[in-house]
Amino acid sequence: MIRGMLLGIIWMIYCVCSSFQQETRFVYNNFGQAGNQLHLDGGARILPRGGVLQLTNATLRQMGHAFFQQPIDYISSESVSFSTHFVSALLPAGEPSGHGMAFVVSHSTDFSHAEATRYLGVFNTSSNGSISTRVLAVELDTSLAPELGDISDNHVGIDVNSAESVLSVNASYFSDKKGRMIDIKLLSGDPIQVWVDYEGTTLNVSMAPIDNQKPSRPLLSSTSINLTKILQGRRMFVGFSGATGSIMSYQYILGWSFSKSMASLQNIDISKLPKAPRTSSKKKPTSLVLDALLGLIAFLVLGLLIGAYLYRRNLYAEVREEWEKEYGPLRYSYKSLYKATKGFSRNEFLGRGGFGEVYKGTLSRSRELREVAVKRVSHDGEEGMKQFVAEIVCMRSLKHRSLVPLLGYCRRKHELLLVSEYMPNGSLDHYLFSHERSTLPWWRRLAILKDIASALSYLHTEADQVVIHRDIKAANVMLDAEFNGRLGDFGMSRLYDRGVDPTTTAAVGTVGYMAPELTTMGPSTGTDVYAFGVFLLEVTCGRRPVEPGLSAAKRFLVKWVCECWKRSSLIDARDPRLTEFSSQEVERVLKLGLLCANLAPDARPSMEQVVQYLNGNLALPEFWPYSPGIGVLTPMALSPAPPAIPSLSLSSSSCNSSMFITHSVLYGSGR
Ligand SMILES: *[C@@H]1O[C@H](CO)[C@@H](O)[C@H](O)[C@H]1NC(C)=O
Ligand SMILES: *[C@@H]1O[C@H](CO)[C@@H](O)[C@H](O)[C@H]1NC(C)=O
Ligand SMILES: *[C@@H]1O[C@H](CO)[C@@H](O)[C@H](O)[C@H]1NC(C)=O
Ligand SMILES: *[C@@H]1O[C@H](CO)[C@@H](O)[C@H](O)[C@H]1NC(C)=O
Ligand SMILES: *[C@@H]1O[C@H](CO)[C@@H](O)[C@H](O)[C@H]1NC(C)=O
Ligand SMILES: *[C@@H]1O[C@H](CO)[C@@H](O)[C@H](O)[C@H]1NC(C)=O
Numbered sequence: 097m098i099r100g101m102l103l104g105i106i107w108m109i110y111c112v113c114s115s116f117q118q119e120t121r122f123v124y125n126n127f128g129q130a131g132n133q134l135h136l137d138g139g140a141r142i143l144p145r146g147g148v149l150q151l152t153n154a155t156l157r158q159m160g161h162a163f164f165q166q167p168i169d170y171i172s173s174e175s176v177s178f179s180t181h182f183v184s185a186l187l188p189a190g191e192p193s194g195h196g197m198a199f200v201v202s203h204s205t206d207f208s209h210a211e212a213t214r215y216l217g218v219f220n221t222s223s224n225g226s227i228s229t230r231v232l233a234v235e236l237d238t239s240l241a242p243e244l245g246d247i248s249d250n251h252v253g254i255d256v257n258s259a260e261s262v263l264s265v266n267a268s269y270f271s272d273k274k275g276r277m278i279d280i281k282l283l284s285g286d287p288i289q290v291w292v293d294y295e296g297t298t299l300n301v302s303m304a305p306i307d308n309q310k311p312s313r314p315l316l317s318s319t320s321i322n323l324t325k326i327l328q329g330r331r332m333f334v335g336f337s338g339a340t341g342s343i344m345s346y347q348y349i350l351g352w353s354f355s356k357s358m359a360s361l362q363n364i365d366i367s368k369l370p371k372a373p374r375t376s377s378k379k380k381p382t383s384l385v386l387d388a389l390l391g392l393i394a395f396l397v398l399g400l401l402i403g404a405y406l407y408r409r410n411l412y413a414e415v416r417e418e419w420e421k422e423y424g425p426l427r428y429s430y431k432s433l434y435k436a437t438k439g440f441s442r443n444e445f446l447g448r449g450g451f452g453e454v455y456k457g458t459l460s461r462s463r464e465l466r467e468v469a470v471k472r473v474s475h476d477g478e479e480g481m482k483q484f485v486a487e488i489v490c491m492r493s494l495k496h497r498s499l500v501p502l503l504g505y506c507r508r509k510h511e512l513l514l515v516s517e518y519m520p521n522g523s524l525d526h527y528l529f530s531h532e533r534s535t536l537p538w539w540r541r542l543a544i545l546k547d548i549a550s551a552l553s554y555l556h557t558e559a560d561q562v563v564i565h566r567d568i569k570a571a572n573v574m575l576d577a578e579f580n581g582r583l584g585d586f587g588m589s590r591l592y593d594r595g596v597d598p599t600t601t602a603a604v605g606t607v608g609y610m611a612p613e614l615t616t617m618g619p620s621t622g623t624d625v626y627a628f629g630v631f632l633l634e635v636t637c638g639r640r641p642v643e644p645g646l647s648a649a650k651r652f653l654v655k656w657v658c659e660c661w662k663r664s665s666l667i668d669a670r671d672p673r674l675t676e677f678s679s680q681e682v683e684r685v686l687k688l689g690l691l692c693a694n695l696a697p698d699a700r701p702s703m704e705q706v707v708q709y710l711n712g713n714l715a716l717p718e719f720w721p722y723s724p725g726i727g728v729l730t731p732m733a734l735s736p737a738p739p740a741i742p743s744l745s746l747s748s749s750s751c752n753s754s755m756f757i758t759h760s761v762l763y764g765s766g767r
């Protein structure tokens with residue numbers, strides 16, 4: 097018991113004594129609160145962010161010192177020894193870079209006579225080697241000064257009173273794990289741990305990367321250091337010095353622990369250390385990977401942008417040639433049409449005509465919105481396109497209230513786009529043949545027939561040149577907002593001749609509406625009159641010219657209407673859905689239809705006459721169902737043969753004649 101108490105008292109006394117002996121020890125996990133405990137000069141300062149101690153910044157020929165303000169005194173009974181551990185980071189500010197820094201043990205903190213550059217802010221030319229310098233330094237030297245015996249630009253050295261090291265070695269550390277030395281790059285910007293231990297006459301220097309333990313073997317070990325002799329006394333100051341020269345670097349101390357003995361050295365909490373500000377362009381391997389990744393991303397983004405650009409360019413690509421310049425105002429950009437139709441969206445789809453798909457579009461030209469119909473006509477060849485466009489454009493000059501006006505066009509590769517006025521009520525065939533829509537009353541049908549007759553008469557006679565429509569049928573008759581009939585698609589069948597749509601060259605026009613002489617003589621006003629005759633019957637009877645599903649007697653409209661007449665029940669041929677009508681009018685229209693559909697072209701009336709018959713201004717000529725050519729079916733209707741298009745070279749159109757090389761749509765007015 098007494099022995100125990102005695103041992104305790106001895107232990108307490110030992111502790112008190114040792115605490116007296118080792119009172120000087122400190123640890124900084126950052127320097128945020130160390131401002132008044134450190135003596136700073138030159139470029140040295142504590143960065144407010146993170147409390148990093150900066151020795152030098154990227155300034156030329158700069159020094160910086162940071163010393164622990166309190167001197168470290170050793171009483172005479174005490175052996176002079178110390179142990180320190182610090183973490184530094186050296187960042188280059190260019191390539192090549194920096195001079196390095198040193199841990200300094202000195203008799204004073206006054207380094208005003210020191211030089212920067214190769215003397216690390218510790219020595220000067222005359223103090224080289226002089227014992228009056230009274231300095232021990234452990235240098236982390238990042239520049240090669242051969243005159244000072246430097247071994248490389250990346251070495252650690254022990255300096256005694258001189259910038260010329262007594263001992264130096266390339267920066268590296270002993271890896272206990274791998275059992276060998278591993279190189280360290282001082283100027284990497286990465287934090288580096290350094291340990292300096294002095295005891296007796298031995299000075300050991302160790303270093304390691306931040307995530308390593310203190311190596312079991314020191315990097316440098318000098319056994320002939322007598323610190324009392326160097327300092328010429330038992331009082332010393334400890335701190336750091338850094339210097340730049342003509343080349344610069346940032347030098348930082350992130351954490352520091354010091355003690356008079358290795359045993360009482362406090363640990364630096366690595367996890368609490370601040371990060372060295374990264375202002376350098378120095379690349380770590382990881383940042384190289386990061387850069388590569390960023391580069392890749394940038395590359396991908398660029399690729400995407402280029403792709404998008406090319407896609408857009410391709411999306412809006414057009415074919416525009418020199419000769420089209422004169423049609424400038426008629427030319428629509430594909431982009432505007434693409435936008436007008438919301439990218440030719442299904443929602444804007446109006447229908448499929450004989451020549452392509454039709455879309456509704458809303459164009460905003462000169463701030464006013466205009467509804468248009470855009471027809472996309474695909475074609476294979478550029479051949480004939482010029483003439484076709486010329487004709488289409490020329491047809492723009494055709495103006496009649498019962499024609500669907502063509503507004504303009506756009507050309508792309510393999511595609512022609514025709515812009516015309518939008519007809520809100522669609523095409524007539526929908527009303528005639530669709531059971532979903534209400535039946536058109538007779539008075540409306542008659543009005544539409546009159547509209548179309550007058551439009552066709554205009555094309556045949558009143559326009560500047562004779563225009564053959566070539567494809568009159570209910571599907572090509574459009575209805576405007578007031579339900580007026582408007583003839584559309586005129587001249588479109590011209591596309592066939594141009595070989596624009598080779599799949600349909602078999603039929604110029606539509607089976608059932610084609611006059612028999614079409615195959616031999618080619619299109620003429622007479623063939624239009626024939627088709628109009630069929631159209632008259634179609635509208636009045638509310639059925640298609642050829643209905644393959646019906647019995648042979650009823651199958652062909654022309655024949656069947658004539659049969660009805662022969663049975664003296666012509667009125668029975670009418671659309672059975674018609675309720676209010678004048679049988680006189682219906683019969684007159686049916687007879688006119690048969691007259692127009694006469695087998696013999698010469699026996700057909702002209703369109704001018706047809707207009708007068710329809711309006712009742714002219715009495716129909718006398719004829720019977722048994723008259724020659726009346727109600728006679730054409731072989732054409734049964735077996736459509738590829739028509740031979742004769743090349744009729746008639747000139748003298750008032751449109752620029754150079755545009756018309758072969759004529760079958762636009763004839764000279766002499767015809
Ligand atoms: C470096 O520090 C000095 C003062 O210590 C200052 O005048 C200079 O602007 C700093 N340079 C840079 C690049 O930060
Ligand atoms: C070198 O430094 C010492 C003090 O360390 C000083 O006395 C001396 O004047 C300095 N010499 C020069 C040339 O600056
Ligand atoms: C420094 O002093 C050593 C002798 O201690 C001498 O050999 C060396 O040349 C000197 N170096 C310089 C740069 O003055
Ligand atoms: C130190 O490193 C340099 C290259 O950085 C090399 O040329 C030199 O031989 C090394 N010295 C020693 C002692 O390993
Ligand atoms: C220095 O290192 C050696 C081993 O290389 C070791 O025996 C010695 O105790 C060390 N001295 C100090 C003061 O750390
Ligand atoms: C160190 O030098 C001092 C005087 O400069 C001397 O008294 C002491 O014995 C020396 N110590 C050793 C271990 O050589």
Ligand SMILES: *[C@@H]1O[C@H](CO)[C@@H](O)[C@H](O)[C@H]1NC(C)=O
Nearest residue numbers: 520521522575576577578579
């Ligand atoms: C015809 O179009 C006009 C204008 O868009 C519309 O008000 C009317 O209802 C349409 N008529 C029919 C039968 O769809």
Ligand SMILES: *[C@@H]1O[C@H](CO)[C@@H](O)[C@H](O)[C@H]1NC(C)=O
Nearest residue numbers: 490493749750751752753754
């Ligand atoms: C035909 O071309 C001439 C010039 O070559 C021009 O003056 C005339 O207006 C053009 N006619 C038509 C209808 O485009």
